[in-house]
Amino acid sequence: MLAEFREFIAKGNVMDLAVGVIIGGAFATITKSLTEDVIMPIVGAIFGGADFTNQFIRLGPLPEGVAPGDYAALKEAGVAMIGYGAFLTAVINFLILAFIIFLLVRAVNRMTRKQEEAAPAPAGPSEVDLLVEIRDELRRK
Template sequence: MLGEFREFIAKGNVMDLAVGVIIGGAFATITGSLTADLIMPIVGWIFGGVDFSSKFILLGSVPDGIAATDYAKLKEAGVAMIGYGAFITAVINFLILAFVIFLLVRWVNKVMRRAPDAPAGPTEVELLAEIRDELRKK
């Protein structure tokens, strides 16, 4: 069983998958920053200075000592609310990530199609047959 596991791990596909997951995690962090730090502030500015990441609908009562507009503290206190701003940010983050992956797959497919294989020459058997025939002629 240990040998089978070692063989499974040593396959190229597993290693490629591991590298892909690690790079994907790092790329998701970059995409999250792009969304939160660049795109959403611009979207908020377009809509009149609205910060979407802290937009919510309050469903429960507000505990004493917490402002009814402080999304982070309300969430930390476990107050029931719908954080639609965080959801909008997550959707935009997903769309950016999906689009970049689409572009990457499209580029890889283009590269794979670009290089057609060279026409195959005669096989080894055909070459040997030609040599044999030439030797018979002499």
Template sequence: MLSEFREFIAKGNVMDLAVGVIIGGAFATITGSLTEDLIMPFVGWLFGGVDFSSKFILLGSVPDGIAATDYAKLKEAGVAMIGYGAFITAVINFLILAFIIFLLVKWVNKVMRRGPDAPAGPTEVDLLTEIRDELRKK
């Protein structure tokens, strides 16, 4: 069983997948920073200085000692609320990732089409003629 596992791990696809997961995790961090540190502040500025990441609607009561506008502390305290600002940020982050993956797949498909042309095989007529000739020999 150990040799089968070693053979499975040594396959190119598994190693490619591992590299892809690691790079994807690092790339998600980059796009998260792009969204939170560059895009969302710009969007907030466009809407008059609004910080979308901390926009929410309270559904429950606010505990004593916590400001009703402190999203992070309310969330930490487990107050029922709808964090639509965080959701908007997550959607924008997803759209950025999806668009970049789309561009990557499009580029890979373009490179694959441009790759070395496969040698042309025999046509259907050639194959049928060959089969007919083999059958006549028997």
């Protein structure tokens, strides 16, 4: 069983997948920063200066000593809230990441198609030549 596992790990597909997961994790960090540090401030400025990452609807009572507009403190205090701003940020993160992955897959598909079109046809007899050979061989028997 250990030998089978080593053989499985040594396959190129597993290593490609591992590299993809690591790069994807790093890329997700870049996408998150792009969304939180560039896009959401612009969206907030368009909609009256609101920082959407801290937008929420408080459902529970306000604990003592916590400011009513401090999302992080309320969350840490365990107050029931709907954090629609954080959700909106996550959705935008996902859309950006999905679009970039779409562009990458599209580029790879185009390159693959070009390589297939550029590859010369394999040299050898045509179907007609093979059928003629088969016919001749059958006549000899």
